[in-house]
Amino acid sequence: MRFDVSILVDYWSLLAGGAWLTLCITLVAFALGYLAGVAVALVAILPGWLPKLVTGIYIETLRNIPFIIILFVVYYGLPFSGIRLPATLVGTVALALFASAYYAEIVRGALQALPRGQFESARVVGMSPAQAMWYVVAPQVLRTLVPPSTNMTLTMMKESAVLSSITVPELTYQSLIVQGNTFAPFEVFAAVTAIYWLIAIAIAELSRQLERRVGTAQVHSILANPIAARYLSLDARRPT
Amino acid sequence: MTPPPILRVSALRKEYRGTRALNELYLDIAEGEIVALMGPSGCGKSTLLRCLTWLEQPDDGFIEVAGRPFGRVLTPGGMVRRLSRREIDALRPKIGLVFQQFNLWPHMTALENVVRPQVVVLGRSRAEATRRAEELLGLLGLADRAGRYPHALSGGQKQRVAIARALAMDPALMLFDEPTSALDPELSGEVLSVLKSLAATGMTMLVVTHEVGFAVNVADRIAFMDAGAIVEEGPARAVVSNPRTPRLRNFLELVLDKSLVSAGNTLAHSQTE
Numbered sequence: 001m002r003f004d005v006s007i008l009v010d011y012w013s014l015l016a017g018g019a020w021l022t023l024c025i026t027l028v029a030f031a032l033g034y035l036a037g038v039a040v041a042l043v044a045i046l047p048g049w050l051p052k053l054v055t056g057i058y059i060e061t062l063r064n065i066p067f068i069i070i071l072f073v074v075y076y077g078l079p080f081s082g083i084r085l086p087a088t089l090v091g092t093v094a095l096a097l098f099a100s101a102y103y104a105e106i107v108r109g110a111l112q113a114l115p116r117g118q119f120e121s122a123r124v125v126g127m128s129p130a131q132a133m134w135y136v137v138a139p140q141v142l143r144t145l146v147p148p149s150t151n152m153t154l155t156m157m158k159e160s161a162v163l164s165s166i167t168v169p170e171l172t173y174q175s176l177i178v179q180g181n182t183f184a185p186f187e188v189f190a191a192v193t194a195i196y197w198l199i200a201i202a203i204a205e206l207s208r209q210l211e212r213r214v215g216t217a218q219v220h221s222i223l224a225n226p227i228a229a230r231y232l233s234l235d236a237r238r239p240t
Numbered sequence: 241m242t243p244p245p246i247l248r249v250s251a252l253r254k255e256y257r258g259t260r261a262l263n264e265l266y267l268d269i270a271e272g273e274i275v276a277l278m279g280p281s282g283c284g285k286s287t288l289l290r291c292l293t294w295l296e297q298p299d300d301g302f303i304e305v306a307g308r309p310f311g312r313v314l315t316p317g318g319m320v321r322r323l324s325r326r327e328i329d330a331l332r333p334k335i336g337l338v339f340q341q342f343n344l345w346p347h348m349t350a351l352e353n354v355v356r357p358q359v360v361v362l363g364r365s366r367a368e369a370t371r372r373a374e375e376l377l378g379l380l381g382l383a384d385r386a387g388r389y390p391h392a393l394s395g396g397q398k399q400r401v402a403i404a405r406a407l408a409m410d411p412a413l414m415l416f417d418e419p420t421s422a423l424d425p426e427l428s429g430e431v432l433s434v435l436k437s438l439a440a441t442g443m444t445m446l447v448v449t450h451e452v453g454f455a456v457n458v459a460d461r462i463a464f465m466d467a468g469a470i471v472e473e474g475p476a477r478a479v480v481s482n483p484r485t486p487r488l489r490n491f492l493e494l495v496l497d498k499s500l501v502s503a504g505n506t507l508a509h510s511q512t513e
Contacts, residue, residue, distance in 0.1 A: 121337075123332075125332065126409065129325075131360055
C-alpha cells in the first residue's frame with residue numbers, strides 16, 4: 001500500500017463539482033433555514049399560550065429526530081402527496097427545516113436575553129412594535145446571534161453529507177463514486193477531509209468578519225452592573 | 241371654564257392573578273403642576289406608571305391626556321372602546337416616561353439616543369432632530385458627552401440623557417419612575433437638580449420618589465399611595481408636616497428615619513419657615 005494522491009488527478013472535476021454543490025446547498029439551506037428560524041422565533045415570543053405551543057411543537061419535532069430520518073420522511077413522503085421534486089431540492093429543503101429549529105432557538109434565546117426595558121423604552125416613545133424591533137432590539141441582538149449561529153451553520157454544512165444517501169451529487173456522494181472507481185479510499189477521503197475543512201474555515205472566517213462589524217459596544221453587558229460601571233467607565237478613570 | 245387637566249385618571253383598576261395592584265385609582269394633574277407620588281414598595285406606584293403609558297393594560301378605568309382619551313374611550317352610546325394600537329402609539333410621545341434603570345439604547349451614542357426617536361416617531365428631519373437634541377443635551381449639561389456611548393457615561397449622565405430623550409418628543413406630561421434610586425447620593429443630586437430646573441420651566445410632572453426633601457421643596461402636591469389607591473393627597477408641605485392617615489404617618493417616620501441627614505434637615509428647615 002502506497003499513499004498516492006496522483007490517483008485523484010483524473011477525478012478532480014468530480015470532487016470540485018461535489019464541493020461546489022455542498023457549498024451551494026449550505027448557503028441556500030442557511031438562507032431558507034434562517035428566515036424560517038427568525039419567523040418561528042418571532043412567533044414564539046408573542047404573548048399567549050397558542051404561539052408558544054405551536055412553535056414548541058415545531059422546534060421539538062425537528063430537534064428530536066435524527067436528520068437522516070427527517071430527510072427520508074421528506075424525500076419518500078412527498079411522492080405520496082403527489083409531489084415529485086429533484087433530490088437536490090428536497091435535500092436542501094430538509095436541511096433548511098432541520099437547521100431552522102436550531103436557528104429559531106438561537107434567535108429566541110437572544111431576543112429573550114435582552115432586557116425587556118429596551119423594547120419597552122422604544123415603545124414608550126411611540127415606536128411601533130416593528131420599529132422597536134428594527135431600531136432597538138435587532139442591532140443589539142445581532143451580535144449575540146453570530147457565534148451560536150456559526151456553530152449551527154458548521155454543523156449543518158457537515159450534516160449535508162447525509163444528502164448523499166438520497167443521491168444528491170454533493171461532495172460525499174462524489175467521493176464515494178471516486179472511491180469506488182479507484183479503490184483508493186484513503187487518498188479520496190483525505191482529499192475530502194481537506195475540502196470540508198476548507199469550507200468550514202471559510203464559513204468561520206466569514207463569521208469572524210461579521211462579528212467584527214457588528215461587535216461594537218460589546219462591553220455593555222459588563223457595564224450594566226453598576227459596580228463594574230463605576231470602575232470601568234471613562235469618567236471614573238479621568239482624574240478629577 | 242377651567243382648562244382640562246393634563247392628566248386625568250379615573251377608576252383605574254389592574255389585577256395580577258387575583259391581587260389588586262390598582263384599586264379604583266383617581267388622579268388629576270393640572271398643567272404645570274408637579275406631583276410627587278410616594279408610598280411603600282408594592283403599593284402599585286410602578287404599576288400606575290406602566291398603566292399610564294399602556295405598557296400594561298389596565299383592566300378598567302379611563303386615562304385622559306391633555307383632554308384626549310388614552311387607551312380606551314367611552315363612546316357617546318355608553319360603550320367602552322379600546323383604542324387601536326396605532327391610536328395608542330400616536331399619543332404616546334405626549335407622555336414622557338423616565339425609567340428607574342434608564343433603559344438607554346447601548347448601541348447608539350447619547351446624541352443618537354435622543355435623535356432617533358424624533359426621526360422615527362415624529363418624522364422630523366435628521367438635521368432638525370439633531371438641533372433639538374443638542375439643545376436639550378446642552379440644557380442638561382451634557383453638551384460634551386453627546387458623542388459618547390451609554391457605557392461611557394456615569395449613572396447620573398445616563399439618566400439625564402434618558403430625560404433628554406423623553407423631552408425631545410415634546411411631551412405634555414413627564415412621568416418619572418424613581419429616577420434616582422439606581423444612583424448613589426451624589427449622582428442622584430445631579431438628577432434631582434435637573435428635575436428641579438425642569439419644574440421651573442413649567443413642565444407638568446408626576447414623580448415617583450422616596451426623596452421627601454425633593455417632594456417638599458419641588459412638588460406642588462404629594463399623593464400618597466397605599467394598596468393600589470391614593471389614600472392621601474394635598475399640598476406637599478402640609479401633607480408631610482401634618483399627615484392625616486396613620487399609614488402615611490408610619491411611612492414618613494420610616495423614610496425620614498432612613499434619610500435623616502439629607503431630607504430631615506430640609507424638612508426641619510421648611511417647617512420652621
